[in-house]
Amino acid sequence: MTARQPLRAGVLVLSLSLPALLAAQPTAPPQPTSASEAALRGLTLADLAVLAPDLDRGPVLYTRFRPDEREMPEIVFATRVDAPAEIVADVIAQPEQYPEFMSALDEIEVETRQGPQLAYRWKWRIALFTLTGRNAMAVMPPHPTRGHRVEVRSTGGDMGLGRFSWRVHPDGPSRSTLVLASRVDMRGANYLADQLASGGVAVQRSINVALASVMALGTKARAEAQVGRAATPVERPASEDELTRPPLDLERLGPLLVHGDLAFLELEGDSLARVSIAARMGTDLAHTRAVMEDPEQFGRSLVHGSTARVLERSDDGVLFEWGIPLPLVGIDGRMRLVPSEGVIAVDGVSGSLRSGHWRFDTHVYAGGEAAVVGWARFDPAEASRLVRRMLAGDVALSHGLAMATQVMIVRSLRLRALGRR
Numbered sequence: 001m002t003a004r005q006p007l008r009a010g011v012l013v014l015s016l017s018l019p020a021l022l023a024a025q026p027t028a029p030p031q032p033t034s035a036s037e038a039a040l041r042g043l044t045l046a047d048l049a050v051l052a053p054d055l056d057r058g059p060v061l062y063t064r065f066r067p068d069e070r071e072m073p074e075i076v077f078a079t080r081v082d083a084p085a086e087i088v089a090d091v092i093a094q095p096e097q098y099p100e101f102m103s104a105l106d107e108i109e110v111e112t113r114q115g116p117q118l119a120y121r122w123k124w125r126i127a128l129f130t131l132t133g134r135n136a137m138a139v140m141p142p143h144p145t146r147g148h149r150v151e152v153r154s155t156g157g158d159m160g161l162g163r164f165s166w167r168v169h170p171d172g173p174s175r176s177t178l179v180l181a182s183r184v185d186m187r188g189a190n191y192l193a194d195q196l197a198s199g200g201v202a203v204q205r206s207i208n209v210a211l212a213s214v215m216a217l218g219t220k221a222r223a224e225a226q227v228g229r230a231a232t233p234v235e236r237p238a239s240e241d242e243l244t245r246p247p248l249d250l251e252r253l254g255p256l257l258v259h260g261d262l263a264f265l266e267l268e269g270d271s272l273a274r275v276s277i278a279a280r281m282g283t284d285l286a287h288t289r290a291v292m293e294d295p296e297q298f299g300r301s302l303v304h305g306s307t308a309r310v311l312e313r314s315d316d317g318v319l320f321e322w323g324i325p326l327p328l329v330g331i332d333g334r335m336r337l338v339p340s341e342g343v344i345a346v347d348g349v350s351g352s353l354r355s356g357h358w359r360f361d362t363h364v365y366a367g368g369e370a371a372v373v374g375w376a377r378f379d380p381a382e383a384s385r386l387v388r389r390m391l392a393g394d395v396a397l398s399h400g401l402a403m404a405t406q407v408m409i410v411r412s413l414r415l416r417a418l419g420r421r
Contacts, residue, residue, distance in 0.1 A: 042076055051262075081177070083229065087226055135153065209400050217399065263406050272398070275376055285362060378402065
């Protein structure tokens with residue numbers, strides 16, 4: 001063997017072993033992608049086909065689970081629009097007109113416009129606060145099968161960093177399906193945003209849902225008004241009709257529920273007729289029902305971190321008091337829970353949400369996993385004086401908070417049911 005052969009052999013051994021040596025070294029976990037850059041999956045055409053019967057009854061909210069606990073959740077709001085897709089897309093692409101039909105926005109100033117791309121500032125006055133920010137929008141060319149797409153990034157401001165992805169799918173010559181996917185991270189934006197964000201992911205998710213509801217329902221109303229199909233307001237007392245179970249097919253929805261929870265909004269004019277929720281629980285029926293039938297556990301499930309205490313047990317059910325110590329918007333009240341082997345009823349008695357009515361039942365999949373289906377009617381404006389001032393007749397924001405509340409409840413129920421295993 002020549003003098004070079006051992007050297008070559010050593011180099012060969014080192015080159016073969018280097019990948020293993022590097023793999024064995026500890027590495028820092030990758031940083032989560034920022035909310036303004038993280039991908040938004042939205043809903044595919046196949047997903048929309050699954051949801052078709054539900055979309056025909058009203059808007060649908062899909063709140064995805066987080067693959068990385070450090071990232072903010074993606075939420076998706078979908079609704080039918082009785083207007084052609086090109087008209088809906090044109091409404092989205094003109095942000096300077098948003099204040100005319102999105103009550104959450106008071107002022108839009110377009111700073112630059114270069115063809116399909118533009119940048120604009122926004123201002124939102126809500127109750128005691130004034131929030132400002134800047135967004136960048138890109139309008140994509142329409143696609144023959146995937147429809148219209150508009151991408152928006154929040155580049156700074158009081159609501160933090162985020163991203164919005166609009167898609168408008170044609171559904172015949174005079175109807176379309178609008179899908180808005182979004183993710184907003186309020187952490188570090190300003191003092192107010194930090195105070196709200198300190199309430200946890202559930203609070204940030206609720207704000208995301210409320211914003212998406214205002215944006216999507218406002219766009220729907222504007223597009224329909226442009227084609228002469230404006231909705232006629234319907235005034236109906238919340239207690240007028242019996243709160244009936246929605247026709248949700250948990251088997252059909254099962255594959256979507258593996259990756260997130262679904263909330264369903266049904267309206268009569270501008271009035272809330274029913275808001276429903278469907279969620280897989282990740283555990284069996286016994287652990288799920290044990291939490292649902294426990295008033296203290298259920299009360300704490302109004303939002304993760306809330307408190308609850310049983311006051312009285314009688315033939316009429318279990319009276320309990322509850323509270324949500326959220327920064328700036330803490331609320332409390334009393335409710336009565338009526339346990340049952342079937343539908344569980346929870347009704348407001350006094351305090352916040354005193355006129356609310358909630359109903360919950362369960363479903364079991366072939367593998368033994370339980371799912372929860374819930375339906376309710378309540379007025380978020382009854383939560384607190386601040387919330388009432390924030391809503392101030394803004395029905396789209398109110399509907400968004402109603403859907404967000406349903407998601408809060410089932411996610412907290414899930415955490416508690418999993419904790420009992």
